Amino acid sequence: MFALVDCNNFYVSCERVFEPKLKYSPVVVLSNNDGCIIARSNEAKALGIKMGEPAFKIKHIIEKNNITVFSTNFALYGDFSNRVMNILTSLVSNIEVYSIDEAFLDCSIWKEKYFHKQAMYLCKIIKKRTGIPVSIGISTTKTLAKVANHIAKQSSQLGGVYILNDHIMIEKMLKQFPVEKVWGIGRKSRILLNYYGIRTALQLRNMDRKWVKKHLTIKGLQIVQELNGEPCFAIESIINPKKEICTSRSFGVMVTDLQSLKESVSMYATRCAEKLRKQKSCAGSVKVFIHSNYFRQDLPQYNNCCTMVFPVKTNDTAEIIHYALKGLKKIYRPNYQYKKAGVIISNFVHQNMVQYSLFDNINREKSKKIMYSIDKINAAMGRDYIRYGIQGFNRSWKLHQERLSPCYTSRWSDLLRVTTS
DNA sequence: TCTGGGGTCCTAGGACCC
């Protein structure tokens, strides 16, 4: 049996912990650059605000309904996520942290008659210790646990928990469940399935498996099997190292000059290198990309990318910046208004498994020591306390964050003060 | 005026081998 624990409207719930007066009022959280809606409270959903909608397009709805708007505050959400996951880890032996706000639990060791009680207890304790409301769905496969979780969220009478383990109930629920809400069925698959008259999860479950494999690949077949109660996906409790790391941002303003692009690309390369060292890997190549604003079809468009291969796999910030900038120089064209740039590193090996080169003239031992020192100093003093000059100090291109809440739980100066009179 | 960011997996097709 699998349980899926999912935090309700997670980012909004994090903001509400420190603004309890917003508990019953509409709240949304925006993406980076204050661009799109990425989280909505139930009240905001009820007002018809869609996920991913550009904020400027619904400005009138926001103003009319007095909706509270927050810029994204990942320091806060990341910290709350850790708190929730730590509670689950302390209470359940086999857990897979699936995303920032979701975890799968192996609950096969629970006695079936206690499923409901155990799940209710988890909801209660997480709410009590963090202030975050969660929903739990339980079933025989991960895909069905996802369905159960959706059901748990839909009805407030369920108290946040729904167990789907009876054949008749499974059939009944899948019949009401739109096929596009099934885990792994996205936009394209929905269009295809709808074309063939398949609209519910039950119809998908009963499809001919050869047909599914042909049209929806092995992934689709696994979904069908999981809907039939045949587990294809296990709990993956070991955190695998990442296979690629990407840092990219849209600019707050349009950027034309090479210097600003250099600064931003260097900064993204620095972030990538930090994450890379954290997982003790070295990368084999770096890809840099830039593009103009494709929403502005009135302006000339340009987008391009370039991959540079390192002579020896590395996690040295300076070296990664060097090759990223080399790539940038190759693809940069003047007279375009750039909206976004990014850096992706890939082809990782463990840092102790790097194949050196006879013709390498970089002192790798020295570089390792420098990186170690920089990471240590920045961890103690704050990000970019030590930085490369090319990253710049001006950052005219940086993103908009006009409605950022304080980092209540991760910055000393932002701690709440309580006074008594 | 204004439109996010970071991942994984799968497949088709090209390049190459004998």
Next chain:
DNA sequence: TCTGGGGTCCTAGGACCC
């Protein structure tokens, strides 16, 4: 006139997730 067969590896791009 007539142009094979079987395999591996790599990569770009698509689809999907949160």
